[in-house]
Amino acid sequence: MIVAIVTARTNSKGLPGKNLLDLGGKPLIQHSFDVALESGVFDRIILSTDSKEAIELAKSQKGIDVPFVRPYNLCDDKTSQVEVINHVLEFLKSENFGITHFVLFQPTAPFRKVSEIREGVSLLKSGSKSVIGVTSVMHHPADYLIRTKENKISYLMPEFASKTRQSFPPVYFNNGGFYGCEVNFFKENQVFYNDESAILMMGEETLIDIDTEFDLKLAKGLINYKNKKNGNYC
Numbered sequence: 001m002i003v004a005i006v007t008a009r010t011n012s013k014g015l016p017g018k019n020l021l022d023l024g025g026k027p028l029i030q031h032s033f034d035v036a037l038e039s040g041v042f043d044r045i046i047l048s049t050d051s052k053e054a055i056e057l058a059k060s061q062k063g064i065d066v067p068f069v070r071p072y073n074l075c076d077d078k079t080s081q082v083e084v085i086n087h088v089l090e091f092l093k094s095e096n097f098g099i100t101h102f103v104l105f106q107p108t109a110p111f112r113k114v115s116e117i118r119e120g121v122s123l124l125k126s127g128s129k130s131v132i133g134v135t136s137v138m139h140h141p142a143d144y145l146i147r148t149k150e151n152k153i154s155y156l157m158p159e160f161a162s163k164t165r166q167s168f169p170p171v172y173f174n175n176g177g178f179y180g181c182e183v184n185f186f187k188e189n190q191v192f193y194n195d196e197s198a199i200l201m202m203g204e205e206t207l208i209d210i211d212t213e214f215d216l217k218l219a220k221g222l223i224n225y226k227n228k229k230n231g232n233y234c
Contacts, residue, residue, distance in 0.1 A: 001043040024223040031110035039117040109177040111205035128198035129185040133178025
């Protein structure tokens with residue numbers, strides 16, 4: 001059984017209430033619900049949250065399961081996603097639900113495509129122990145500068161200082177849009193990916209991960225652009 005796990009806690013310091021903020025006419029978290037449902041590849045979609053509003057939203061539609069309210073001790077800003085997933089897996093174990101794989105859906109990544117979700121799950125079904133979603137970087141780190149301990153400016157990757165951009169090695173951004181794991185891999189390693197994980201290349205839109213007010217402005221700008229391009233004027 002393959003399960004989608006949507007995680008959303010109430011208290012966000014960077015952008016308060018971000019999971020329920022409007023983006024394109026619907027709450028941010030709804031974008032994750034929609035793509036998980038539309039993909040048609042999950043045996044169950046579970047929401048882990050302490051938010052009453054998110055629970056009400058999930059229960060108002062068919063296909064989103066809210067089997068528990070996330071415990072208070074797993075809702076502060078020091079709680080890791082690993083701890084949250086462990087809690088979900090323990091709950092499913094208590095239900096004797098035969099989960100084999102899961103995909104983590106973070107509401108802050110609203111621009112995933114259904115085709116990307118299907119491809120990622122296909123990689124898991126084909127034998128990959130874990131899959132991480134990535135995007136090509138907007139700016140290559142070979143162009144980045146740092147200040148050294150001697151207070152001098154240096155390139156972050158000095159070996160490419162005199163090279164053309166065409167010679168730069170491929171670099172990927174971990175966009176937070178897709179973490180898929182075999183349950184046994186996750187339980188044994190307590191990580192979502194390692195150096196042997198499969199890579200899922202995702203669209204450049206997934207560079208936007210909404211954690212700040214500026215991120216939200218970028219996301220709204222992108223949606224407005226897409227609406228105008230498609231002739232949908234608000």
